[in-house]
Amino acid sequence: MTTTSLTSSRGAGRAGDKVFSAATLAAGCLILAVLFGVALFLVVQAIPALTAAPDEIQGGEGFFAYIWPIVIGTLIAAVIALVIATPIAIGVALFISHFAPRRLASGLGYVIDLLAAIPSVVYGAWGAAFLAKEISPAYNWLAENMGWLPIFQGPASATGKTILTAGIVLAVMVLPIITSLSREIFLQTPKLHEEAALALGATRWEMIRMAVLPFARPGIVSAVMLGLGRALGETMAVALVLSSGALTASLIKSGNQTIAAEIALNFPEASGLKVSTLIAAGLVLFLITLGVNMIARWIITRHKEFSGAN
Amino acid sequence: MKALRFSRQTAIAVIAAGALALTACGSDNPTAAANGGTNSSGKTQVTGTLTGIGSSAQGAAMDVWKSEFASANQGANVQYSPDGSGAGRKALLDGSAQFAGSDAFLKDEEYAASKEQCGPEGALNIPVYISPIAVAFNLPDIKELKLDAPAVAKIFRGEIANWNDPAIASLNSDVTLPDLKITPVNRSDDSGTTTNFTEYLAAAAPEVWTDKASGVWPSSLKGENAKGTSGVVKTVTDTPGAVTYADESAVGGKLGVAQIKVGGSFTKISAEAAAKAVDAGKPVEGRSANDLSIKLDRKTTVEGAYPVVLVSFHIVCSTYADQKTVDLVKAFESYVVSDAGQEAAADAAKSAPLSKTLQDKALKAIESIEVR
Numbered sequence: 001m002t003t004t005s006l007t008s009s010r011g012a013g014r015a016g017d018k019v020f021s022a023a024t025l026a027a028g029c030l031i032l033a034v035l036f037g038v039a040l041f042l043v044v045q046a047i048p049a050l051t052a053a054p055d056e057i058q059g060g061e062g063f064f065a066y067i068w069p070i071v072i073g074t075l076i077a078a079v080i081a082l083v084i085a086t087p088i089a090i091g092v093a094l095f096i097s098h099f100a101p102r103r104l105a106s107g108l109g110y111v112i113d114l115l116a117a118i119p120s121v122v123y124g125a126w127g128a129a130f131l132a133k134e135i136s137p138a139y140n141w142l143a144e145n146m147g148w149l150p151i152f153q154g155p156a157s158a159t160g161k162t163i164l165t166a167g168i169v170l171a172v173m174v175l176p177i178i179t180s181l182s183r184e185i186f187l188q189t190p191k192l193h194e195e196a197a198l199a200l201g202a203t204r205w206e207m208i209r210m211a212v213l214p215f216a217r218p219g220i221v222s223a224v225m226l227g228l229g230r231a232l233g234e235t236m237a238v239a240l241v242l243s244s245g246a247l248t249a250s251l252i253k254s255g256n257q258t259i260a261a262e263i264a265l266n267f268p269e270a271s272g273l274k275v276s277t278l279i280a281a282g283l284v285l286f287l288i289t290l291g292v293n294m295i296a297r298w299i300i301t302r303h304k305e306f307s308g309a310n
Numbered sequence: 311m312k313a314l315r316f317s318r319q320t321a322i323a324v325i326a327a328g329a330l331a332l333t334a335c336g337s338d339n340p341t342a343a344a345n346g347g348t349n350s351s352g353k354t355q356v357t358g359t360l361t362g363i364g365s366s367a368q369g370a371a372m373d374v375w376k377s378e379f380a381s382a383n384q385g386a387n388v389q390y391s392p393d394g395s396g397a398g399r400k401a402l403l404d405g406s407a408q409f410a411g412s413d414a415f416l417k418d419e420e421y422a423a424s425k426e427q428c429g430p431e432g433a434l435n436i437p438v439y440i441s442p443i444a445v446a447f448n449l450p451d452i453k454e455l456k457l458d459a460p461a462v463a464k465i466f467r468g469e470i471a472n473w474n475d476p477a478i479a480s481l482n483s484d485v486t487l488p489d490l491k492i493t494p495v496n497r498s499d500d501s502g503t504t505t506n507f508t509e510y511l512a513a514a515a516p517e518v519w520t521d522k523a524s525g526v527w528p529s530s531l532k533g534e535n536a537k538g539t540s541g542v543v544k545t546v547t548d549t550p551g552a553v554t555y556a557d558e559s560a561v562g563g564k565l566g567v568a569q570i571k572v573g574g575s576f577t578k579i580s581a582e583a584a585a586k587a588v589d590a591g592k593p594v595e596g597r598s599a600n601d602l603s604i605k606l607d608r609k610t611t612v613e614g615a616y617p618v619v620l621v622s623f624h625i626v627c628s629t630y631a632d633q634k635t636v637d638l639v640k641a642f643e644s645y646v647v648s649d650a651g652q653e654a655a656a657d658a659a660k661s662a663p664l665s666k667t668l669q670d671k672a673l674k675a676i677e678s679i680e681v682r
Contacts, residue, residue: 058526059529128536128541128544128545129544129548132548133548133549157534158491158493158534158549158551158552159493159495159534159536159545159548159549159552161534161536161545239498239499239537240536240537240541242498243495243498243534243535243536243545244498244535245529245532245533245535246529246530246532254532254533254534254535255532265498265499265500265537266499266500266526268366268392268393268394268499268500269366269394269395269396269499269500269501269502269525270394270396270397270500271393271394271395271396271397271400272396272400274396
């Protein structure tokens with residue numbers, strides 16, 4: 001009796017196992033197929049733009065001359081976003097995980113997660129209609145007092161719709177991503193490490209520096225990279241906020257453009273070769289994102305050996 | 311049983327209820343006559359789906375035309391996808407759309423190519439949507455300025471950088487101009503408004519505006535930009551000293567609007583002035599007799615005409631393969647150019663209604679559409 005039931009249950013389990021493993025395998029294959037399909041589509045559709053005569057491409061100097069300023073623009077906006085968002089996000093995450101009273105912490109975590117749920121068009125509208133106007137006096141101040149730095153060279157934009165404003169809006173948008181992930185990782189720090197550090201006479205800050213941050217470093221890197229992915233690909237907010245233009249070093253003049261915004265702004269009226277050009281721009285963005293993710297993986301694996309977890 | 315019931319019906323009832331089904335079957339004279347009869351008895355007979363692709367400038371007008379037409383004609387339905395003027399013309403030429411919405415009439419080579427899908431007479435370009443483009447500025451206490459084409463071109467090129475520049479002051483001797491930096495704001499997205507505005511500047515001020523007319527603002531020019539008509543208007547409203555070009559309908563609030571020098575005097579923007587400029591345009595040569603391709607004369611000197619205007623067309627075939635489509639196209643386009651259609655567009659999209667002359671020509675062109 002017992003034997004039979006055991007056998008049968010084992011049999012059922014084996015069938016269940018097979019179904020489950022097949023389902024997960026299918027899911028895994030599906031994501032690869034989708035990725036491959038997207039890549040294939042981008043390459044095939046981009047070929048006409050890549051092979052077209054230089055004077056047929058918008059700007060008249062070929063695809064490379066068209067794409068590189070907006071690649072740089074994309075990177076500038078993303079870097080500004082990360083430079084602003086990362087320290088704040090880590091600070092907020094540490095406050096929630098180690099400093100805030102428990103009830104405040106859960107409420108605060110909830111609010112941060114809510115920030116991630118706001119659609120990007122809302123951030124864009126806020127940036128374009130409110131932030132740009134309010135921040136332009138600050139740009140004038142920067143141009144007057146720090147204009148010797150190339151990035152703050154004046155005259156500042158009168159509308160405030162600059163790449164720096166776009167970067168700030170992007171920073172607000174990536175903040176919840178980095179904060180949520182960092183918070184989860186900080187909470188996973190082994191209690192024994194923390195208590196040991198405190199027992200050795202460390203202050204709270206020393207404990208965090210010695211026990212929490214080393215343990216969380218690969219996690220922080222991957223959180224930042226996820227944020228970077230969002231910043232690179234963000235379309236609507238940048239399209240609404242940024243007054244685009246030619247590549248300029250100054251962050252407070254109007255100018256620069258990102259790939260995603262360029263595609264969004266021009267695709268609706270595009271036809272023929274213009275569509276190919278925009279899809280080729282999409283391909284470049286795809287490759288940049290792929291590159292960023294691979295670098296992130298590499299950093300994470302490299303840091304794993306030194307992390308406090310071992 | 312079915313045959314029995316059918317035989318019981320009167321001839322008139324047959325025509326009233328089933329004329330379309332009958333007319334769709336043949337294209338000989340008697341059915342065409344029957345079709346004429348149904349048209350006069352009411353529009354309820356047109357059924358089916360009409361597919362159009364094209365300009366997003368017409369999008370808002372098209373939405374109201376679609377819904378009004380569908381509610382007036384049970385069983386008839388128009389689908390319009392605002393993929394862009396170029397995409398629309400391409401779709402008409404390869405037969406994937408039955409009409410195109412386009413901010414430009416067919417080019418000569420496109421017209422030649424249209425004969426393949428549309429028969430020997432090719433496609434018809436019918437102006438359906440006219441929108442005057444305002445030069446709008448944000449200057450405290452100034453609601454009106456007089457500008458000529460070279461001044462506008464220089465302002466948008468950044469060659470006139472301050473509002474108290476002698477070039478502006480000499481045109482506005484009665485206005486005290488502030489010492490304020492000019493911030494030109496253009497559209498960041500590819501747009502028909504930009505195409506028409508740059509076309510005007512390139513034609514009326516060729517020595518200043520050396521770039522070609524294009525839907526994308528010349529990237530060599532420094533200036534601010536924003537997405538969409540609402541975007542530029544919002545940006546200018548927020549920025550003292552800013553100036554932009556936008557559909558007149560969208561300009562309001564504290565923004566001032568420039569009068570444009572035409573001939574010897576300055577024209578204030580209005581629907582009538584825009585329609586007048588369109589009427590002053592010349593028909594394009596080498597098209598079929600009923601075609602209404604209008605080459606706007608941007609340099610016009612006609613008193614009271616406002617040449618900074620966007621004209622958007624519906625491009626239809628002169629012949630279609632079956633009667634059902636012909637009826638549907640005729641019914642829809644007649645509605646679009648009718649007073650009701652133009653008023654609906656004026657309400658929804660704030661366009662300028664077609665002039666009576668143009669309306670009559672358009673109706674005549676639409677009437678000429680037939681089955682091949």
